Amino acid sequence: xxxxxxxxxxxxxxxLVYVIRSLRALHQKVGRQTxxxxxxxxxxxxxxxxxxxxxYRQIEAYVQLHSLIKFSAPLPATxxxxxxxxxxxxxxxxxxxxxxxLTVELGSGVxxxxxxxxxxxKIISFDGSSDFAEITRNLLKDHGARGVEVRFSKLSPYKKSxxxxxxxxxxxxxxxxxxxxxxxxxxxxxxARYPALEVLIGKLSSKSIIVLDDVKRAGERKLxxxxxxxxxxxxxxxxxxxxxxxxxxxx
Numbered sequence: 001x002x003x004x005x006x007x008x009x010x011x012x013x014x015x016l017v018y019v020i021r022s023l024r025a026l027h028q029k030v031g032r033q034t035x036x037x038x039x040x041x042x043x044x045x046x047x048x049x050x051x052x053x054x055x056y057r058q059i060e061a062y063v064q065l066h067s068l069i070k071f072s073a074p075l076p077a078t079x080x081x082x083x084x085x086x087x088x089x090x091x092x093x094x095x096x097x098x099x100x101x102l103t104v105e106l107g108s109g110v111x112x113x114x115x116x117x118x119x120x121x122k123i124i125s126f127d128g129s130s131d132f133a134e135i136t137r138n139l140l141k142d143h144g145a146r147g148v149e150v151r152f153s154k155l156s157p158y159k160k161s162x163x164x165x166x167x168x169x170x171x172x173x174x175x176x177x178x179x180x181x182x183x184x185x186x187x188x189x190x191x192a193r194y195p196a197l198e199v200l201i202g203k204l205s206s207k208s209i210i211v212l213d214d215v216k217r218a219g220e221r222k223l224x225x226x227x228x229x230x231x232x233x234x235x236x237x238x239x240x241x242x243x244x245x246x247x248x249x250x251x
Contacts, residue, residue, distance in 0.1 A: 061085035073142040100177030107183020108136040116145035128155035160191040190219025216244035
């Protein structure tokens with residue numbers, strides 16, 4: 001009986017040790033899962049907060065844009081692959097302040113209308129899509145904008161770019177006071193917009209201002225920096241916009 005009691009006691013002790021170890025392992029597992037969940041919630045909160053701040057900034061810029069310019073028709077949706085309100089507001093301010101005689105834009109759309117309504121004297125806007133070029137023309141017509149030519153130029157591989165405008169489309173252009181680079185779309189090709197430097201650098205006026213969108217992308221940031229190297233009398237400013245905007249202007 002004593003042996004049996006000892007065996008039962010030992011078995012109970014072993015069972016208790018097993019339960020304790022199992023509970024401890026479960027506690028550690030739950031702790032790890034809780035930590036992961038907590039980190040996940042923290043990241044979501046941070047992303048939501050940053051998104052909310054960005055949304056507020058864009059609404060703010062959009063309201064200021066409409067205070068600065070009197071539009072005669074509704075504007076299409078902004079943001080996404082279209083210019084964000086912070087970029088549009090910057091373009092409007094530059095046009096109103098510097099009054100460029102000739103503005104050349106790579107990538108037509110809402111920005112074309114904004115600059116025209118802000119008072120740009122002459123705009124030549126290039127688009128690699130005939131459909132989008134026509135949409136921009138109709139939009140300009142709706143807003144009663146004048147002094148704007150929208151040129152369709154089919155995109156083709158050029159140097160390291162997977163698709164850029166036909167360089168011959170720029171032969172008649174000289175004395176650019178404002179150059180806006182927001183096309184072609186680029187996407188996964190960091191060299192997509194790079195030909196603008198080679199083709200257009202010699203067509204800029206001495207007081208030219210260059211605006212590049214999407215400089216949060218490495219390719220566009222490098223293009224901005226290389227423009228600056230080619231224009232030693234200019235300075236570079238990177239604006240903390242939604243997609244990043246570079247403004248290169250005389251010192």
